[in-house]
Amino acid sequence: MGKYIGKRLLHLLWIMLAVSFLxxxxxxxxxxxxxxxxxxxxxxxxxxxxxxxxxxxxxLNRSFAVQYGDWLLHALRFDLGSxxxxxxxxxxxxxxxxxxxxxxxxxxxxxxxxxxxxxxxFTAVKKNSLPDYIVRFFSFVGNSMPNFLxxxxxxxxxxxxxxxxxxxxxxxLRGLLLPCLxxxxxxxxxxxxxxxxxxxxxxxxxxxxxAVLRGVKKRYVLASVLHNASISxxxxxxxxxxxxxxxxxxxxxIFRWPGLGKxxxxxxxxxxxxxxxxxxxxxxxxxxxxxxxxxxxxxxxxPRLDKKEEESSC
Amino acid sequence: xxxxxxxxxxxxxxxxxxxxxxxTDPGPVSTPTDDKQTTTDNTTPAADPDAGxxxxxxxxxxxxxxxxxxxxxxxxxxxxxxxxxxxxxxxxVSETLFKVADNLSIQPLLAKEYSVSDDGKTWxxxxxxxxxxxxxxLTADMVVKNFQRLAEVNxxxxxxxxxxxxxDGDKTLTITTPxxxxxxxxxxxxxxxxxxxxxxxxxPDNAPVCTGPFTVKSFEPEGTVExxxxxxxxxxxxxxxxxxxxxxxxxxxxxxxxxxxxxxxYTSVTAAAKQIYSMDADxxxxxxxxxTRLQFxxxxxxxxxxxxxxxxxxxIDNKAMAEFLGGTVSAAVGPFASTAPYGKVSKPAPDTxxxxxLLEEAGYTAGADGMYxxxxxxxxxxxxxxxxxxxxxxxxLMQEQLKNIGVDAVLTAEEDPDATYIATGDYDxxxxxxxxxxxxxxxxxxxxxxRKDSKWALxxxxxxxxxxxxxELRYETDVNKRADLANQIVQRSIDENAFGYVxxxxxxxxxxxxxxxxSENCPFDFYGVNAETDIK
Numbered sequence: 001m002g003k004y005i006g007k008r009l010l011h012l013l014w015i016m017l018a019v020s021f022l023x024x025x026x027x028x029x030x031x032x033x034x035x036x037x038x039x040x041x042x043x044x045x046x047x048x049x050x051x052x053x054x055x056x057x058x059x060l061n062r063s064f065a066v067q068y069g070d071w072l073l074h075a076l077r078f079d080l081g082s083x084x085x086x087x088x089x090x091x092x093x094x095x096x097x098x099x100x101x102x103x104x105x106x107x108x109x110x111x112x113x114x115x116x117x118x119x120x121x122f123t124a125v126k127k128n129s130l131p132d133y134i135v136r137f138f139s140f141v142g143n144s145m146p147n148f149l150x151x152x153x154x155x156x157x158x159x160x161x162x163x164x165x166x167x168x169x170x171x172x173l174r175g176l177l178l179p180c181l182x183x184x185x186x187x188x189x190x191x192x193x194x195x196x197x198x199x200x201x202x203x204x205x206x207x208x209x210x211a212v213l214r215g216v217k218k219r220y221v222l223a224s225v226l227h228n229a230s231i232s233x234x235x236x237x238x239x240x241x242x243x244x245x246x247x248x249x250x251x252x253x254i255f256r257w258p259g260l261g262k263x264x265x266x267x268x269x270x271x272x273x274x275x276x277x278x279x280x281x282x283x284x285x286x287x288x289x290x291x292x293x294x295x296x297x298x299x300x301x302x303p304r305l306d307k308k309e310e311e312s313s314c
Numbered sequence: 315x316x317x318x319x320x321x322x323x324x325x326x327x328x329x330x331x332x333x334x335x336x337x338t339d340p341g342p343v344s345t346p347t348d349d350k351q352t353t354t355d356n357t358t359p360a361a362d363p364d365a366g367x368x369x370x371x372x373x374x375x376x377x378x379x380x381x382x383x384x385x386x387x388x389x390x391x392x393x394x395x396x397x398x399x400x401x402x403x404x405x406x407v408s409e410t411l412f413k414v415a416d417n418l419s420i421q422p423l424l425a426k427e428y429s430v431s432d433d434g435k436t437w438x439x440x441x442x443x444x445x446x447x448x449x450x451x452l453t454a455d456m457v458v459k460n461f462q463r464l465a466e467v468n469x470x471x472x473x474x475x476x477x478x479x480x481x482d483g484d485k486t487l488t489i490t491t492p493x494x495x496x497x498x499x500x501x502x503x504x505x506x507x508x509x510x511x512x513x514x515x516x517x518p519d520n521a522p523v524c525t526g527p528f529t530v531k532s533f534e535p536e537g538t539v540e541x542x543x544x545x546x547x548x549x550x551x552x553x554x555x556x557x558x559x560x561x562x563x564x565x566x567x568x569x570x571x572x573x574x575x576x577x578x579x580y581t582s583v584t585a586a587a588k589q590i591y592s593m594d595a596d597x598x599x600x601x602x603x604x605x606t607r608l609q610f611x612x613x614x615x616x617x618x619x620x621x622x623x624x625x626x627x628x629x630i631d632n633k634a635m636a637e638f639l640g641g642t643v644s645a646a647v648g649p650f651a652s653t654a655p656y657g658k659v660s661k662p663a664p665d666t667x668x669x670x671x672l673l674e675e676a677g678y679t680a681g682a683d684g685m686y687x688x689x690x691x692x693x694x695x696x697x698x699x700x701x702x703x704x705x706x707x708x709x710x711l712m713q714e715q716l717k718n719i720g721v722d723a724v725l726t727a728e729e730d731p732d733a734t735y736i737a738t739g740d741y742d743x744x745x746x747x748x749x750x751x752x753x754x755x756x757x758x759x760x761x762x763x764x765r766k767d768s769k770w771a772l773x774x775x776x777x778x779x780x781x782x783x784x785x786e787l788r789y790e791t792d793v794n795k796r797a798d799l800a801n802q803i804v805q806r807s808i809d810e811n812a813f814g815y816v817x818x819x820x821x822x823x824x825x826x827x828x829x830x831x832x833s834e835n836c837p838f839d840f841y842g843v844n845a846e847t848d849i850k
Contacts (some may be wrong), residue, residue: 032730039470040732042397042839043607043703043749045762046470048769054469086389086396088535152566160573167571168381168560170538254564258537 001299005292012288016281020075023280024068027273033060034084034271041270058084071277080281081274085267090278093263098282101259104252105244107176108183113237116188120195121222124203135192142189151182151254168256179255183248187240198232199225231298238294242287377555378849380829382842383568383580387561389535390519394464394471399506404842405541405559406528408508411439411457412499414754416835418654420499423549424452424509424525425487434494434791439487444548446511447529452548454481460509461489468506496791500755505840527552527845537561541843553831553848572598572824578849579825579832581839585640591824598824601834604644604651605821608750608759609708611697611743611814615774618695618742621676623811625669626695626743628662629719632816635711639704643817648804649750649759651818651837655793656756656800661808661815666719673720686720694722695742698735701727703747708816712743732769739772743814750818753838756800757787763813764803775812 035054039046055061059070074081080090123132142150155178159167169175202208202225211221249261260279267275386401393399393408402408411425422428426442444452458479465474478490489498501507511523520533525548528541542556560577562568569587571577583591583600591598611630613623636645650657670680678686678693686693695716699709706727713723726741728734735741750759762768765784766776780803787799807813823834828850833841 030730031728031733033733036730036732038396042400043747044470044752045748045758048767050469050472053472057469083389086535088389148566152570155567155570159576160570163574166576167567167574168562168576254567256537256560256562256567 001296005296008288008292008295012285015284015288019280019284020072020277021068023276024071024273025064027271027276028064028067030271032271034058034273035060037270038085067273071274075277075281080278083267083275084272085270085275090274093275094260094278094282097258097260097263100257101245101252101261103176104179104183104248104257104259105241107180108187109237109241109244111180112184112188112191115184116191116195117233120192121199121226123192124196124199125222127200136196139189139192142185143193145186147182147186147248147250148254150185151178151251154178154182155254175255175257179251179257182251182255183244187244191236191240194236195229195233198229202229227301230301234294234297234301238290242290245283245286245290378553380554380557380579380832380843380847380849381577382557382559382832383562383571383577384559385563385580385582387536387539387559391522391530391533391539392467392518393508393510393522393524394460394467394506394518396468397506399504399508400840401539402508402522402524402526403505403840405526405530405539406557406843406845406847407522407526407530407541408505408510408524409444409526410505410507410509411441411502413841414503414836414838416837418651418751418754418837420503420754424457425502428499430498430791434496434789435491437489437491437495437498439489441485441487442548443485444525445546446514446523446525447544447546448511448514448523449546450511450514451484452509452525453484454487455484456511456513457481457487457509459512461507463512464506471504471506494789494791496789496796497755497757500753500757503753528554528557528843531556547845550845552845554843557843557847572826575826578829579823581821581823581834583642583822583824585642587824588641588822597827599827599829600822600824602641602820602822603835603837604646604818605837605839606651606749606751607703607747607819607839608646608649609643609703609705609745609747609816609819610646610649611712611745611816612741612770612773612775613812613814614739614742614744614772615810615812616739616772619676620811621672622693622695625672625676625719626716626721627811627814628665628669628672629715629721630712630814630816631664631715632814634715635708636817638711639707639817642820642822643704644820646815646818648808648815649763650756650800650804651751654751654756655797656804658797658801659805659808669719680720684720685722692722693720694724696724696726696740697743697745698726698728698731698741699745700729700731703819705745705747709745712745736769744770744773747819749839751837756796756804760784760787760800760803764807773812775807775810780806 033055035051035058039051039054052061059067071081080094082089083093119135123135126132155167158164158178165174165178208221208225211224245260248259249265251257252259252262260282263275264279266272267279384401384404388396388398388401390398391402391407393402399408403410409424411423412420413423415421422442424442424444425439427440429438430436441452441454441457446452458481461474461477461479464471476492480488480490482488491498509525510518514523515521521530523529527544527547527549529544531540531542533539538561539559540556543552543554560571562571562580565584565587568577568580569590572580588600591600613626615623633645636643647661648657648659652658673686673693678688680686697709697712699705709725713725716723726735731744731746735744736746748762752758761784763770764776764780765771766781768776783799783803787796787803790796790799821834821837821839823832825832825834829848830850831847832843
């Protein structure tokens with residue numbers, strides 16, 4: 001297992017290098033630069049001289065190789081530099097965004113799991129019953145609705161009509177509630193459909209029929225089903241965590257939640273290379289680590305996977 | 315089924331508990347019966363060593379705190395850096411030597427009077443008896459330090475480094491320029507020239523000490539800013555106890571926050587939201603004035619026939635466009651508001667019959683489908699645009715209007731116009747939006763648009779005569795003559811069909827009833843709350 005983890009972490013270094021290079025290249029090739037974006041931010045025209053001086057001060061008039069090399073050398077020393085937009089350290093901005101995104105993502109995920117797992121189980125067991133139809137209908141609707149629509153509807157009904165929650169809530173539990181709901185509703189609906197399908201597949205397997213025929217208690221049968229479905233469930237959850245941690249720009253913008261997604265979008269629109277590079281490194285690390293954790297959990301759930309791998313390597 | 319129902323009930327219970335928690339938690343949220351005009355600030359203002367003599371509302375339940383939404387928020391409050399000074403000015407924290415009044419005239423603020431030498435190179439200013447929020451008096455020496463710092467930290471103001479500043483006593487400031495500099499007063503209205511007490515400001519990013527009617531209570535970079543009344547404000551009583559500025563980019567969020575009573579007002583109201591507010595005139599006050607942000611297009615005379623350019627200008631009906639845009643834009647004649655002395659220009663009314671005649675004069679003939687062509691080649695123009703400030707809608711409307719007279723228009727969208735079609739000149743028509751009137755003087759805009767070395771020069775408008783007029787404008791000190799020159803130059807751009815001025819963005823402000831004085835009648839973006847702002 002240790003060897004396996006080491007190998008995956010080694011891969012991470014190459015992934016980070018490749019991703020950072022490609023991102024830098026793409027940003028370099030994209031028309032416009034941070035100096036232009038900064039100077040024209042309010043729609044005020046500036047002279048070419050001012051633009052050139054700003055580019056020089058920002059080091060943007062250097063070649064691609066020099067700019068990337070300079071960034072890479074600093075990054076290797078764990079120095080992600082300063083934002084072109086405001087001069088603040090990139091690491092600080094990323095940490096702040098990461099903290100907020102983690103709070104939002106993990107709470108939305110927990111809520112989605114807490115609701116979707118029991119409902120998926122219930123609807124699978126009660127397949128084609130009225131509750132099954134109702135849950136499937138709502139999960140279909142929720143899954144089809146875009147995030148911004150769910151957000152605006154929640155805001156309108158809970159804040160404006162019912163006055164249960166404030167629209168303007170700072171980073172607090174109250175402020176978290178609406179974005180968390182908006183993020184978890186579509187997630188929950190997707191989970192219900194995916195988990196239900198997986199549980200139904202397990203329920204149709206011979207070991208379940210055999211156990212039922214042998215008179216094994218229902219809760220033990222269902223526990224086995226959950227155990228066997230957990231690898232697929234973990235895969236679905238793992239992939240979702242990765243996506244969610246990348247940030248949900250729409251929700252973060254609508255609910256004024258200063259997370260990573262919004263930070264990245266702002267950085268892209270202002271061509272803030274240091275922040276974009278930092279974000280890309282962080283995202284790729286998160287994705288790789290989440291996948292690694294998911295793979296490790298497979299092995300913990302089903303130790304046969306380790307054996308199989310050992311046999312195949314022999 | 316029972317388990318299912320109990321689960322649902324449990325969920326409802328959790329939601330209910332959350333809601334109860336929300337309604338009991340103190341904060342700026344209004345209750346359903348709250349009329350949204352005042353908020354109760356239950357927090358005790360934090361002691362701020364840099365804030366100096368700041369009023370702390372003694373009876374917090376009676377505090378008049380205005381809650382505003384802002385579409386932009388920056389990471390710093392340093393008045394001199396980037397465009398941060400725009401926001402310290404909006405927050406009522408910083409002030410400049412002069413300010414632009416609602417009627418676009420330049421008025422004294424921190425400078426109470428001025429004179430200029432006969433050669434037009436030496437400006438002498440007498441400062442007002444202003445004080446910083448910490449009680450320190452504003453001195454000429456401090457103003458000099460501020461301008462020197464501004465020249466160092468802001469590339470757009472690096473030119474101040476060529477000026478010579480001198481303090482004569484506490485209240486007299488002299489600025490000597492290398493050549494005649496008629497736009498001095500206009501430059502000194504720029505919010506970036508706001509004055510800080512640099513000796514007392516230890517953290518300009520978070521707590522600048524300035525002369526404005528408010529001082530910073532709390533500042534969250536790129537987030538919420540809270541200001542409180544400056545008790546020692548030098549220029550009269552401050553009516554509000556404080557103000558909170560929430561960073562809200564999303565238009566729906568602003569609308570919902572306004573309807574929920576979480577905020578008291580904001581500017582840049584969308585057409586859709588405007589309709590909603592208009593239907594509830596008892597609760598909201600809407601104001602709308604033409605502002606300074608100009609939507610325009612440039613006709614590439616290097617690629618288009620003069621008659622085609624004229625035909626295009628006669629076809630584009632900007633009043634119809636302004637109507638389509640739901641009143642968020644006022645149809646423009648020139649780049650400046652027609653109320654300004656330098657906004658007195660005229661242009662012919664749309665005339666599609668004449669436009670068609672011009673195309674025919676240029677050798678084009680209408681085909682069976684009504685589309686014009688010459689030598690079997692259809693008349694097709696390319697319109698470069700970007701998705702901001704309604705330019706995408708305007709591009710589509712232009713395409714439709716041109717199609718109606720038989721001209722095919724191909725739309726080309728770019729994310730960054732300055733680095734693409736404007737830089738290369740690869741367009742027949744280029745749409746753009748910029749601030750045309752920066753601070754009550756036409757030179758900045760004319761210099762940016764019509765010069766031979768401007769980014770629009772590739773479109774072929776600039777000429778020696780225009781350049782001569784612009785040079786005259788540059789050195790002309792008489793305000794009336796400046797206006798005449800500006801009008802002549804802009805009129806040339808219209809007569810030569812080089813530019814088409816579509817609209818001036820309206821500054822649309824919504825406020826709950828009782829709120830007044832948030833610079834809603836000032837066309838400039840960088841003014842906000844002030845000593846007169848009030849909630850009744």
